[in-house]
Amino acid sequence: MIKLILTDIAILTVVSVFFAILLVIAQRFLSNYGILKININGKRDVSVKGGNSLLSSLSEEQIFIPSACGGRGSCGACKCKVIEGGGPLLPTEKPLLTKAEMDSGIRLACQVKVKTEIKIDIPESIFNIRRFKTRIAKIEDYTYDTKGITFELLEPGTISFKAGQYMQLETQPYGKVKQKVVRAYSISSGPQNDKQFQLIIRLVPEGMCTTWVHNYLKEGDEVYLTGPYGDFFIRDTDADIIFVAGGSGKAPIKSMLEDLEVKGTDRKMTYFFGARTTKDLYLTEYMQHFEQVLPTFQYIPVLSHPSADENWNGRTGFVMPFFKEVMRDPKNTEAYLCGSPGMINAVTKALVEMGVPTEKIYYDSFG
Ligand SMILES: Cc1cc2nc3c(=O)[nH]c(=O)nc-3n(C[C@H](O)[C@H](O)[C@H](O)COP(=O)(O)OP(=O)(O)OC[C@H]3O[C@@H](n4cnc5c(N)ncnc54)[C@H](O)[C@@H]3O)c2cc1C
Ligand code: FES
Known part of the structure; x- marks a missing residue:
């Protein structure tokens, strides 16, 4: 009797292992989309490894679509027009899109996966967004939970932005947090000084980025940011x-x-x-x-x-x-x-x- 049960268990284990291996092989082949082309504004093609989000694929090519929530599908900043190849609209996109946007092919770049060749339209201004290597020049305590942080630009050495725009800060792994995150922070210094800029960052309890900034970041550290982003700037009127x-x-x-x-x-x-x-x-x-x-x-x-x-x-x-x-x-x-x-x-x-x-x-x- 025991021999019979053991034989059954052995057969079951072999069959399970066989199907697991089959699944891994199938996944490997099915999700191997190869190198795919993204056509931008009908003018320019970039070749990317298929299977990643449109947002990260473009960012690998140094094209930085705004992504204030870091690609979590909650801010809607990464909206862009997909003309061809975006696949069906996903349930994660619908809450952030209006009916008119859905009808005109607007999608969330952080949700769309590049699985086939894609054609997109993005504003030309996006090509001015850069990734900056910076060094922390100064950290000031403003209140018990708010710091002012000054970033000295290393590469590129200067920045041009409108007062009111924001940057996206990339964290490094720290403590038990193994992944990097990206979060948006408004520039708090005036645009006249193009060799450095300041951010004001308030600690959010348990927040992944602000904990890193408040508890781990030191003067002299090197930090990467992309930007400038956004259209929050003073309109030129007499109001x-x-x-x-x-x-x-x-x-x-x-x-x-x-x-x-x-x-x-x-x-x-x-x-x-x-x-x-x-x-x-x-x-x-x-x-x-x-x-x-x-x-x-x-x-x-x-x-x-x-x-x-x-x-x-x-x-x-x-x-x-x-x-x-x-x-x-x-x-x-x-x-x-x-x-x-x-x-x-x-x-x-x-x-x-x-x-x-x-x-x-x-x-x-x-x-
Ligand atoms: C355009 C833009 C500009 C911004 N500019 C600034 C700025 O200049 N200075 C600044 O300090 N922040 C700014 N933020 C907010 C910032 O991007 C982060 O959302 C915030 O710092 C929290 O990040 P985190 O990784 O520490 O927290 P997360 O790990 O993202 O969040 C941890 C938890 O806290 C909650 N939470 C997230 N944000 C807040 C919040 N602000 N208050 C209360 N609870 C929150 C989340 O729901 C989550 O449950 C800006 C956001 C946007 C979209
Ligand atoms: S990056 Fe925030 S919704 Fe896509």
């Missing part, structure tokens, strides 16, 4: 400006103000900085110096949860009720918002209710 950004959302606004300090402007501008307590305030004196050099600018910090012992005598609560103090003509007002999706939604709703046209509300959502 009044309302900036709203709390936490590390201050980064692109600081860059814009440094740029305006050099260029000069007489536009009426107000920056509402929302924070919980005085512990979350930073660069306050630096923001106040812009009130001196840009006489039409005002900096208004608003605390939502100051405690009695903080002796805070500034504005408290949400920032929205204070907009009416500075709003002259809603129709001729632009808003630049930066931070969490929740804050952006709430502030946009309040501004639209006050009469600010939706198309004049610009934002970078950090979510």
Whole structure:
């Protein structure tokens, strides 16, 4: 009896091993797509190894499609037009695409796999995005959870960007984290200094990139970033400006103000900085110096949860009720918002209710 059972187990094991080997061989052959061509804008062909995402295949060729969430399929930044060869639309893409986008062949480059020759259309501006080798020149503590980090450019040695744009930072494996990740960070310094730039990075508990930045990165380390990305920059009009950004959302606004300090402007501008307590305030004196050099600018910090012992005598609560103090003509007002999706939604709703046209509300959502 025992002999019979053992024979059965042996036969079963041999059969399982046989099918497992067959599966591995089949997978090897089926997923070996060979070298495939991606045709870009009907002008240029690049040859890539098939089977990888369109996003990573292009990045191997030094063509950097924006990918603020690092290819996780949650930001929608990597949208591009696939004319031929993208395969069927995937369930992971649908939540981030409108009906019109789906109908016109827009896809998420991080989700589309290159399994056959593909034809795509991407904006020419993408070819200006570069990968930079940098060295950390300075790390400054702004608050208990927020650091300012200055990157000195090594190769290429200079960068050209618009105030408000962002970079994508690549981490290195650290501690128990074996893989590299990519995350988006707005440039916080003005574009006049083209040999270095600064980012302001707030620690997210358990966050893969921010833990690396806060706990492992040191002055002198070499770091790679790609960029510049994005269309969050001040439009060239005469409209009044309302900036709203709390936490590390201050980064692109600081860059814009440094740029305006050099260029000069007489536009009426107000920056509402929302924070919980005085512990979350930073660069306050630096923001106040812009009130001196840009006489039409005002900096208004608003605390939502100051405690009695903080002796805070500034504005408290949400920032929205204070907009009416500075709003002259809603129709001729632009808003630049930066931070969490929740804050952006709430502030946009309040501004639209006050009469600010939706198309004049610009934002970078950090979510
Ligand atoms: C265009 C753009 C510009 C950005 N600019 C900046 C900037 O200038 N400074 C800056 O500090 N960040 C900025 N961010 C956010 C940044 O890209 C990362 O999402 C953030 O630093 C978290 O990365 P992580 O790898 O540490 O966390 P992850 O490992 O990605 O996340 C860990 C956990 O925290 C949650 N989480 C992720 N992000 C946040 C958050 N911001 N707050 C609360 N919970 C979160 C996630 O849902 C997850 O559960 C920007 C994002 C975008 C899209
Ligand atoms: S990179 Fe964020 S959705 Fe594709």
